[in-house]
Amino acid sequence: MPVCGVEVDQNLVNFAADVDWAKQNGAQVERFNLAQQPLAFAENPTVKGFLERSGQESLPLILVDGEVALAGRYPSRSELTRWAGIESLEASSAKDTCCSGGRCC
DSSP states (O other): OOOOSSSOOHHHHHHHHHHHHHHHTTOOOOOOOTTTOHHHHHSOHHHHHHHHHHOGGGOOEEEETTEEEEESSOOOHHHHHHHHTOOOHHHHHHHHHBOGGGOBO
């Protein structure tokens, strides 16, 4: 994903990397840009209503299963992980270190 502009927003760079990571781990993520894809915003009743109430300055808007999950900032990797149902790295490595039956060796 290209990041455009004179000054790069590090939060946007981090979010782009986190989205790529989430997709590599099985998440289904769709991104839309208001300037490039205005119809995607106008055709979604949730997004259209949000923009009418809050305006463009309240973007970004994050929907999860069609409902507003976050607005006004980019989500963290941990938020993306939770919303996408991706098992965290800490949880998977903890499982790998324990014996069956839930007891650690």
